[in-house]
Amino acid sequence: MAEDKFIYFDNIATTMTDPEVIEAMLPYLNEKFGNPSSFYEFGSQINDDIKIAREQVAALLNADPDEIYFTSGSTESNNWAIKGFALANQSKGKHLIISSVEHYSVSHSAEFLKQLGFEISQIPVDEFGIIKIEEFKKLLRADTILVSVNFANGEVGSLQPINEITDILKERKIVFHTDAVQSVGYIPIDVKKLNIDMLGFSGHRFYGPKGTGALYVKKGIRILPLINGGVQESGKRAGTENVPGIIGLGKAAELAQKQMPSYIPKLTELRNKLTDGILEKIERVKLNGHPEKRLPNFVNISYEFLEGESILMMLIMKGIMAASGSACQSKALKVSPVLTAMGVPADLAQGSILFSLGKHNTMEEVEYTIKELPTIIERLRMMSPLYHKFKKNQ
Amino acid sequence: MAEDKFIYFDNIATTMTDPEVIEAMLPYLNEKFGNPSSFYEFGSQINDDIKIAREQVAALLNADPDEIYFTSGSTESNNWAIKGFALANQSKGKHLIISSVEHYSVSHSAEFLKQLGFEISQIPVDEFGIIKIEEFKKLLRADTILVSVNFANGEVGSLQPINEITDILKERKIVFHTDAVQSVGYIPIDVKKLNIDMLGFSGHRFYGPKGTGALYVKKGIRILPLINGGVQESGKRAGTENVPGIIGLGKAAELAQKQMPSYIPKLTELRNKLTDGILEKIERVKLNGHPEKRLPNFVNISYEFLEGESILMMLIMKGIMAASGSACQSKALKVSPVLTAMGVPADLAQGSILFSLGKHNTMEEVEYTIKELPTIIERLRMMSPLYHKFKKNQ
Amino acid sequence: MTNPIKYNKKVMEHFSNPHNMGELENPDGVGEVGNPVCGDMMKISIKVEDGIITDIKFLTFGCVAAIATSSVTTTLVKGKTLDEAEKITRKAVADALEGLPPIKMHCSNLASDALYKAIVDYKKKHGIPLSEEEIGREKKIDEEDIHE
Amino acid sequence: MTNPIKYNKKVMEHFSNPHNMGELENPDGVGEVGNPVCGDMMKISIKVEDGIITDIKFLTFGCVAAIATSSVTTTLVKGKTLDEAEKITRKAVADALEGLPPIKMHCSNLASDALYKAIVDYKKKHGIPLSEEEIGREKKIDEEDIHE
Ligand SMILES: Cc1ncc(COP(=O)(O)O)c(C=O)c1O
């Protein structure tokens, strides 16, 4: 590896903004600075550009443009979907169901609603982090108004059975929301075909700008605004539009739609190579998440007898940036609640590393990692009292 | 005026992003794209840069850096302050007081709380849009927990008696929030000296980027998050940080602090010249807002017998961009609720135009406007049946 | 989604150079609709010779659309018989302007209403009896005017 | 506000090239603290001659700070008398590393605790009576270990 270069395998934390996205944004930071709500054309013409961005985002999800609302990111989108829907529809019932492997932006939003008298049930997951459909069915009640299950598990990348969920809900007229932040741009999503009612995501996870995101809300679904004020976003999400951000998000959506057919197979190949390489070369490891039904860019593996941070640090010393879980969760937690929900024992969960790939990664980087990682693991294991005990008992 | 140039007198709608701000942001769109929550330095070192931005914003308000929380804009900040404080402190009381000239981001947030059992009182304003202190005192109750009054009236720029308000509240331990979106960067604000507990604002109003803002929350004040999720912003405002936006906002704050001493006198001079020029040259006009106690960049004047939109359009035809009220309010409203609260008769309120100046405006532009405006007003009045009636009756 | 008002070229032409602006001296009929509080007000005065509108002028307090619809209405009417003029619909006015922004469509009502009232005024002054239908329309216009 | 962990150079030196890593054969005393579930575990083995710690080795399951504190603790101790070694405080360990990130301070506890337990183990094995104070400290360490 070149001295000044490093390998970025933490694409679920964030991605670099695509140069084409930056280029699309720049005019709106510069000369096109007008407020879209203004009367004069210098401002109002920007609505046409926002319209295009909305169409680009809608196209990526097969939604209608007026079902797309721009937000500051998926955290806001998820908060809005859950709180806004619950508050607008509480006369129909006060029971919500979420999976037990949701990001805090979903689970804490549900937690918030508890204080307002809502009841929350959690769907257990299997060893792969996929919800148990039969258990899910048992949780459904007459007063259930909303179900929220992430599109793919945010830590191990296992794909949830969205189709099955929405098929069950359709009959009962229960609304379905999905946090798709790790999935948008990495797997084709068709909200119409999948019967999804609400879907939230962030721009910065697929080469769009930070501080941008959207919530798709199917026509006919009523949600209260989370952010009240002016009439922007059809009066549903107030505040002067983040114009450069919106334009950038639109561009990122366009690029994703165009490039996915070429980079998904590439990511899948790199992912498989990295997974297989590690599983072959290192003993006492465990692939977390479903071996097939997972995002094309997730490689989450536990290394027995080790703790994640020291592995991460040794990787860094070799120029490899990875993560030991979801970057946006609490630092204070030693063990990922997602892995715990999947039944991974605490000591094994400690030693889990997530490599998340992106369109800029190469086979060379994967091969380098497969070459370096066994030495790192070996070195740390030599220090581990647990490993010594294991060896003695063999 | 040069062919390709126009005069931008709508700086309250939004401002151009300062080239220095754009320059500061660019690296974070490009090579410094890491997630501040990541373990490796490539991401985590960005926290140092965010820290500087936080200090820059804090310095502008004389707050402590850890009293500053970054948001997506003042609309979010105001929503958060009001809803988050009310929900966290409802055990102490469920009564809120706001002024009758608040932006919808404040008044609709209060409206939202009504549904949760809160009571809202509105403070009437005088003819200048300034709250009536004696009436205000009468509204205070034992169960009042929060008072929200904008720093300056958002439509006419009249400065509210913040000091007097907080003096009254201090004794009673009632928390004070102010929407300072039109004031930050246009007038020095010292939250400590003024005893302000919470203050919200947007970056794009003073040459910072759109999609950015902050909420100042005095140490010791408890508010619930509006946006739940990860631990960003000390766990109070979740979501991956809008890093380029935050850096840009910090830079804008720094520039404002540095440049205010030179541009405030300049703005004041331009404002006075424009105000005096119009009042002198055109009959039957009325300056809205307080003649002295107002922001240095607001010129809101009503032109009798006329309707605002046609004046705006004629100004545009002369290359002058202005507004007939707050750009981020509803288009559907014909008469500004702020002017109505001030007691401006509906027909006079219709014909009000707000010129809002910015640091890039020049005396030449002001003079050009003073020269062109009388002709415009005269032309439109010749079309107005009201003016004809007035002339006949003279 | 937010849709600031956008006017077409035709509207802008009429706004920038309105036709028949002013008030006729000694008009044969005058119609006035709207009021300043609701933001639009129009006054149309006509000269009639042998049942033909030979001259027409307007005064308008209002937005760009209000001024443009006033102007275009006067051009549509000049030289027409009263019967023809009466039949000028709101839609005809909007069409003559090649369309108006949706939220401004009500302005085309105002212009045709003011014209209608001027014609009715002429008929009343000249003892021309109004049909049931005409009386009904006049009443409706006045009612709308108050409620707007 | 969010404060990802940042280690200084000294910590990184000890992490990259830990001193006295491993397990002594036939140690005179062994101390073990922590458990894998809570994410840190340390085992320290010592050789003692004439009341002086002549050799020491550590094994550590844990984060960067845990490894670095283990390493630095062994270097602080080698050649010291038991009495001197017992007095090596948590603070002394952190100081020897020129500081630790606040949320990692507990790791310096673990290292000095493991050392302490190794010394107590030696004393017990060799019939050296423990003072009240020493018994108290041992009990406290074991209690913390469970509660952590
Ligand atoms: C007084 C006032 N407060 C708040 C806002 C909302 O600002 P933003 O759209 O930047 O969130 C506005 C917008 O014009 C305003 O005038």
Ligand SMILES: Cc1ncc(COP(=O)(O)O)c(C=O)c1O
């Ligand atoms: C599954 C999942 N949902 C939501 C989020 C929040 O995304 P953002 O920080 O972009 O709002 C994250 C962040 O890692 C995530 O992993």
